[in-house]
Amino acid sequence: MSLPKTFDNPYFQPRHQILHEKMNPVLKMLCELSQASQSFLILWEDDYHQLYDLEKEAHFHLNIDHQIFSVRFSKLNQEVIYVPNLKFHTLFQNISFFKSYTDNEQLLIYPILDRNNKVKGIAGIVLTQVIDSAFDQLMKHMDSIGTYLNHLYLDFFDSQRRELPGYLNMENLPTSFFEFEVDADQELHYNHFSKNLIRKHPGFSNDCSAEKRVANVLSMPIADFYSLIQKIRDNQSMEYVYSCSNNLGEKKYFIVRLHISRVQEGRYRCLGVLEDFTIQKAYGSVLDQMIFDISHVMRRPVVTMKGLTNLIDIDKFEKDDLRHIAEKIKSVSEEMEEYIRAMFKIYEAKQEAIYHL
Template sequence: MTNRIERLNELDSYGVLNHKQDEELNDLAKIASLALNVPIAQITFVHDEFTFVKANIDVVSTESIPGRVKRRESFCHHSIKNPKETMIVNDASKDSRFINNPFVNSDPHIRFYAGKPLTTPAGNPLGTICVIDNKPRNLSLGEKQLLDILSKKIMAYLNNKRKLLNQENKIIDDALRLQNLTDRLPVGIFQLDKSNQNNLRFKFLNKTMKEMCPSVNTNKSSESIEILFSSIYPDDKNRFINHLNESFDNLSFSNIQFRIKKGNNCAWFAMKGNVERRTDGSKTFYASIRNIDNQIEYEKTLEQIAFDISHVLRRPVSSLSGLVNLVDTKEKLNKKELLEYIGLVKTVSTEMESYTRKLNDIYQKKKEIITNHNKSYT
């Protein structure tokens, strides 16, 4: 006795309960019909409430058996109770299990039925391959062996198909995980394809690209490059396009800084990436884009520090240097002159300390501005 839940779970894992036609199963059912000389041959899968007819070869019935039937009206429901045996009903009109069955008392007027369960490697019967006739008959030993062979062929096909299905599902799951991962990165990531006709199309965009470039629509994976070009600050656009074309032409590493419009303002970004040539001659650009406003602001701050040191502190430093030179020319200093020079040194020192404090206040404010700016992009 098989476990009901386990059997149903394994049946679902094969992905056969859909409305798509399967030519391979149809062909195997047709072989059964021709080889056993019966008008009807089916491949069925028994679920909880319904039996699904996946392949149906019916050459005489005026009304085909529907794509699914109620399980309690299904002959195959009885067949799967003994997964290792072929169930044979010689005359259904005389079998207590089927006397009141609608498929016995009306079209297709089933009399003969033989069903071999389709059993998984785990021992769970999924359904049957069965042959049906509207007149009583029996199966020879050779005909039973043929049903056995066909059932094994069907399961071999279904097992291979399930492996492919599992691989496809794994690829889809991996792609979703990768998408979720890239969407959480603080940098924009994209794949840009260039056809042999020089058409540029985005093949992949992560969510961060939408946040960086308002014109980018991440719901359309094959958008034109124009959605990025339209976001670039006008003064940087031609330089960016020329750089991108050069990377594609030379298959060279890309490294460029440019600005993207942010309402009435703009923000600095850096793009890095590589170009690969495909076997068909087309090219693919894999790249990342990140906001570098903080880096630009930091570089400006360093330049300001250098300017301040060079200009603001120049006067007190020059004053100290002059005092040193003046003292150096004196062979001997009296007490009055010494006190005077000390006073001058104190004045210069006080002035330098005042300048230093002002610089520190300025840079502290700049640091706060940079920190607040970075938070706005996280």
């Protein structure tokens, strides 16, 4: 059934209407489960407020002062908060929205967080009375539905940002990126891998599951990764290097750069970039070989020539002796020239091989 609506905001926006339709069934369900007289959702940065009244079976969008909500509630943690007496609680005093409640109503609220773990709104229910035996169940209902409202909020505004003209589509970036969320049960949520990553990483295939993809791109099981990050409080960055082989047995080297943020207790969001530095690794190996050849192999004939020239003393050597030393120097110099030519061809071939990686 389509419920009657009342709008008291001359600046009501079309996207508010879309959000209103998404949230209203959840607020209605919250009222029915808890037998609360009203449920509400306030998103102060978007100037949005929605209220559902169980008795009137109507939902409203009101024009209220959202600034005071931001000041009062932006420091909350994401957990259900119980207010035993709304009338005398300092957090809710002098707020016009709550002034109409004068019969010692009780309140349950649940903070709504954005992707950066910042409080952007609150959801709540207004209760005239609470039966002690049902209180624990009521708290569970509020926590469960509050979490679902938070996911709806995040999904809605993520989709809105993707549709904005100025939104940066990360698929257009010339890099291999990925993102996912992982919870305390090591289950994945909102996982996404760029086309560039799927194309370049040896561990990806069309029938590869999300769990397998994450394990491949991280080069460790999800359980091990979760154990590594679960001590993170807010935000943290990390990077590391690993290697893996493709179907042809060719070894690839990757560096992973990760930014990890805690979405809520026990749940983390990971945004990462994967860089293939196989070419750089190959260049490094060639450079190491060149340094070794110059410092060891080429040094031998140079030292030999230097030693021969030190033996030359024009006043003490006969002509035949000088001719013999000169022939030695010529032989050693020709050997060094031949080696330099061979070394150049070897490094030229290695360079061509690197370009085709």
